[in-house]
Amino acid sequence: MLLKNPDRTxxxxxxxxxxxxxxxxxxxxxxxxxxxxxxxxxxxGYRIIPVNPMADEVLGEKSYATLADIPEPVDIVNVFRRSEFLPAIAEDFLKIEAPVFWTQLNVVDEEVFNRLQGAGYTVIMDRCIKVEHAILK
Structure with a gap:
């Protein structure tokens, strides 16, 4: 499986x-x-919104059970769940219309990648957002 993530620019x-x-x-x-x-x-400097139905608060921010429960716009959805959960998370993602779907290292689903990218979203998979931020800042 070879996904074509966006380039570093x-x-x-x-x-x-x-x-x-x-x-x-x-x-x-x-x-x-x-x-x-x-x-x-x-x-x-980023605002972090936790999505975890088992937590009330993380990092001083209210936690939400699902993406759809978040009452404000989101710029990036960053996923720290196993790959088998990506189809369901992608469905939730499509409901909130955030522009970027990002999965952490070793979290990959080629079908989800192609579906979201084909629908016009920026999709980044199998990359650590913290590492990319450190490299690019």
Whole structure:
């Protein structure tokens, strides 16, 4: 499976224009990767909106059960769930019309990638948003 992610110029543009990142699967446990990555992005100035039905609050922000529950626009949906959950997450993503769907390392679904990209969304898979931010800033 070979996905064609946007080039670094486009990824930099995504990161430069985004202000709000909804993080699906953001854990309240500071030892989890989702927490550490999201904290780093929050420290870099992004608004983080947790999407985790098992948490009330993460990183000082109210947590929502689903993407559809978020009452404001989102610039990036960053996914920290296993690949088998991507089709359902993509369905939720399509309901909120955020411009960017981003999955973390080793989270890949070629069908979801092609569907969302074909519908005109920016799709980045199998890349760490924190690493990309550090490289491009």
């Amino acid at each position: 486009e990824i930099k543009e995504v990161l430069d224009t985004a202000k709000t990142i909804a993080v699906v699967g953001l854990s309240p446990n500071p030892m989890r990767t989702s927490y550490m990555v999201s904290k780093a992005m929050q420290d870099a």
